[in-house]
Amino acid sequence: MSSCCYHFDDALALLRELGVPEVTKFKNRTAYTKKSASVSWRQKMIGGKSMSYSKEIYKEICLVFARLGLFAFGGPAAHIAMMEDELVTKRKWLTKADFMDLLGFTNLIPGPNSTELAIALGYKRRGKIGLFLAGICFILPAMTIVLLLAMFYKQYGEVPLIEAIFAGIKPVILAVIIQALFRLGQTTIQDVRSLLLFLAAWLLSLFGIGEITVLLLAGLAMLLMQQLSKWRTRHLAVEPMSLTLVFLTFLKIGSVLYGSGYVLLAFLQAEFIERYAALTSTQLLDAVAIGQFTPGPVFTTATFVGYLIQGVPGALLATVGIFLPSFLLILLLHPLFNKLRASKIFAGILDGITVASLALMASVSWQLGLATFVSWVSVILFGISLIALTRFKLNSSYLIIMGGCIGWLLTV
Structure with missing residues (x-):
């Protein structure tokens, strides 16, 4: 009888760790026998199961959103x-x-x-x-x-x-x-x-x-x-924009911009053509077109603009x-x-x-x-x-x- 209760409690602990709400009402239940062995077994099983469960969810999130970003x-x-x-x-x-x-x-x-x-x-x-x-x-x-x-x-x-x-x-x-x-x-x-x-x-x-x-x-x-x-x-520009300035400019745009790619075009024109003269109008229009035609977020236009100004580091920042x-x-x-x-x-x-x-x-x-x-x-x-x-x-x-x-x- 005590052995049965011991295994029942371990199963309940595992289910609670995995987030099953129906067993939370048993949270005050304690094992009747082999308490120290029970704790050790429970830590191994729950730790392994919950870690495996979390890894599967994280893997699913990565695969789902990577595929969405690609298509x-x-x-x-x-x-x-x-x-x-x-x-x-x-x-x-x-x-x-x-x-x-x-x-x-x-x-x-x-x-x-x-x-x-x-x-x-x-x-x-x-x-x-x-x-x-x-x-x-x-x-x-x-x-x-x-x-x-x-x-x-x-x-x-x-x-x-x-x-x-x-x-x-x-x-x-x-x-x-x-x-x-x-x-x-x-x-x-x-x-x-x-x-x-x-x-x-x-x-x-x-x-x-x-x-x-x-x-x-x-x-x-x-x-x-x-x-x-x-x-x-x-x-x-006679002098190219610094990496810091590229980062801060895009940080500002990302913080205040509402709306579509056309609104983004207006912000980019104001900053990179009119204010810093870092791009030509043709380059800017091509950058926005690439952002529109490729999959994923239209705001990756920033990657294109950053690369034209400061190469790969500029694109990343x-x-x-x-x-x-x-x-x-x-x-x-x-x-x-x-x-x-x-x-x-x-x-x-x-x-x-x-x-x-x-x-x-x-x-x-x-x-x-x-x-x-x-x-x-x-x-x-x-x-x-x-x-x-x-x-x-x-x-x-x-x-x-x-x-x-x-x-x-x-x-x-």
Whole structure:
């Protein structure tokens, strides 16, 4: 009998260490026999099992976000759509509602939204270590690709085939975004007022109203509607920029920038052409184009610019500088976000922001569609991709590779 209790207690201790909530009620239970041997056995087994369990989760985080960083073409809207498909629909890391909450939260803070979302998802999955693993693995593939292209560009003055390949990828990306919009919309748009708010935010975005303005207006509008409802019912340099200056300039940009790649272009022009004369206008436009055409975060444009100014060290420091604020902001603000979510006022604002976030994705889809449907090939590619995604649940990475190959073949 005592031997049975001894093994039962060891099993309970192992399960508690692995985070199984159902056994926490047995936490005051003690072993009846062989206490010292029990402690030794328990330390070995629990330490080994929990360490193995943690390693598997860390490995999963690294592989998931590295693959997303390698295949996530098309800018933030596409990145968000692929994250939702991979982490909500397939891996069940979190619910659609929780995903939309994190999306609304990351839209409120400065920096690259999709990268911040990746960082926040890593934090939610495995705390601070998960935060850094997710962010680094999402950024690293894009940074490496952009750095190699920057070396090629500096040597030969151009980067061939990028536009042709991307022309084949764009229809696939559009299909991925549309699929995510429908899925997320089922959770976010559940009544007439959220539908009206979605349409209003979409129209404001199409008319060129800034993203942060749309988000804040939507948040306040939803809060007012909820309260009303409750009341009724109750700028070339002679001297090159130093490495320190490159780092600090990108650190400043990463700390205050809201919005898309076009907003990034404005910041880069003001700093590197008008203020420091470190680049030509052609170099800057090429840098932004590379950032747009390559997978992963658009802000890896910083890697390209840093390399043109100060080689590999400049590329690395520019990348760290522009992304560092995102890690720090999520690390500092995520715990506060969890507390604020319990507030009815903040919850109402966040509900409006999540609806507006979907509207901004829809606006990007509309603009991407206008730029994508320039031939019958792109229309067919879009149709095939949408059917493959929605009916056959085909992995979007394979479709992106297929689209890139077709775009390349059409130029041969």
